[in-house]
Amino acid sequence: MKLKDKYRFIRQNIKKNKARTFMTILATAMGCAFLIVLASVGYGLQQSVVKETLEDQVVTEINVHGKIKDDNYYPITNDEITFLEKVDHVKAVTRKKQLAQIPMFHLDKYQTESVAVSTHFPSEVKAGLKLEEGKLPENANEVVVGYQFIDTLMLGSEKDAFDEESGKVKDEYRYKDSLIGKTISMTIQKDVESDETMEIPLTIVGVLEKPTREWMVNQNVYISQEVFQEVEAYTGTPSGELGLDPEGLETTQSESYDEVYVYADNLEAVQGIVDTLEEEDYATYSVVSEMKQINTLFTIAKAGLIFVGTIALIIASIGIYNTMTMAVTERAPDIGIMKAIGANPKTIKQIFLLESCYIGIIGAFIGTLVAYVISVVVNLGLPVILEMAFDEEMPEGLQFSAIPWSLVLISVVICLIVTVISGMRPAKRATQIDVLKAMRREI
Incomplete structure (x- = not known):
């Protein structure tokens, strides 16, 4: 069976259960959007802090406090x-x-x-x-x-x-x-x-x-x-x-x-100069050292936020698992016919895994679009809300949310991994269906 035929078969099956598939895709999209928006806070604040640090200090400047003896x-x-x-x-x-x-x-x-x-x-x-x-x-x-x-x-x-x-x-x-x-x-x-x-x-x-x-x-x-x-x-x-x-x-x-x-x-030479001076027992400070510490802290924070966001996707995977399990049950006669005419169990398994991936890709795409919209709203609306609530003016250029391509890629990969894992068990079950029982709808 060609990939094109598998895809056509998947679309036909999805159309039979539009409501359930839509709700599953919606849950996946919400989980993906939650992951991206949550992690985007870490990226946004990191960009604001780094930008302010770079503007406040000369990046090629090294302060030499003294000589240690x-x-x-x-x-x-x-x-x-x-x-x-x-x-x-x-x-x-x-x-x-x-x-x-x-x-x-x-x-x-x-x-x-x-x-x-x-x-x-x-x-x-x-x-x-x-x-x-x-x-x-x-x-x-x-x-x-x-x-x-x-x-x-x-x-x-x-x-x-x-x-x-x-x-x-x-x-x-x-x-x-x-x-x-x-x-x-x-x-x-x-x-x-x-x-x-x-x-x-x-x-x-x-x-x-x-x-x-x-x-x-x-x-x-x-x-x-x-x-x-x-x-x-x-x-x-x-x-x-x-x-x-x-x-x-x-x-x-x-x-x-x-x-x-x-x-x-230039900026690339700063760390080498700092290392040379420290070897000669000079007490130094440079913004590059500070940037390393800031980036390390934000990397840990972003990893934590991505982990929390992944939990939302795992919760959404329960819906995918349920959808795929129901699909196996409802399509038992179709699976029986496919096996009766000589379909390879691997082909049957691939069809259900592709359907699971299809749901994950659509959910990730919708979730990413929603996340970008939420990010724009957060950056425009949250400073106004905070200023009204605390009666304090927010720093100029403060960015609460930023979504780089790396975050989108990470989120899509996590989403696909979760959806594939959710569909593996139902796909395996589909290959184990007995032909005669499937034809009698007795699974």
Whole structure:
């Protein structure tokens, strides 16, 4: 018997019991849709978390915390910087030092407190630093400021100018002119026990590009190494820290850095660089390491959700088993005739297994379509419902459900396996029917 003839025979038999077959297909479709929708939650949330992580951090960035020696952490010095720059596939090594006190900055009648940072601009440019306007510093007393620095400049006292409700400077007290070319005065305190201060004039020559994320704020002032050392010489303490006794202190801190980042040529090279640095006893962190942990957790979660969804298909398989058992009983005369004219038992078994697969394929197809519709509805409607229920705005771009082709393939394969297993017992029973009893309908 050809496959085409088997298929025609199956369709004829299904048409005889449309209602029962429809209910069986419906149960299979519901089970398949439940499996896909349930697992899609894991896929959707994983995509949202991964996307947010990739947007919040530079994927080729490796944070080097320090050098481990005798179970202690030591800051990165120029010697380590030289080594890091020679590692294969390293594009740039940025390094920053931050003043240990927060200076006051004055521009005409405007003022603000802001963090002062010394950085190595050539390496920052290699790493991708961009300016919103202006240029990079060329002289010792030229500085670049963060994009939000201008928003912190206020006229008069903080009590009058700062709006606590909005967390911003009131519009009438804000500085509204361009900062490029303006000279600001950085006030450095010598010691906590005295009012003695030093004024360092600085010229703003550039403003850094706006941070990529709305919640990110950069209001730092980026000073030169010369100015940084001038502050250390004035206070007599490393990084201009207050509260230390300058007697006997050496400002060797100038040779080490507070923040060091290594940038790889591409994403594929990140893990190799991390492995190399860890072998050399460097304490590192990269988003790639975090991504591995996130993906591992979501893989476990998705496997669990798929397992739970499979239970629904197993429940649906009871209906398939019942349908196929009834089909064997009702078609006993047909089976008897087929065996009487010499049909191979394998052929009879194949017919019933194909019918079971036919039900599974149709159910999987319908279930997949329903799952996609539910996924769209969930992504559009659930955020609105949650916002109304909890009175909180959901994060932008949050995706609750995602259905990749791999999930559809997994679900269809599981559905087919379950339906085939459900039809094996009835199919085997069909091959064991006695011809004479079948002709008399006495099975």
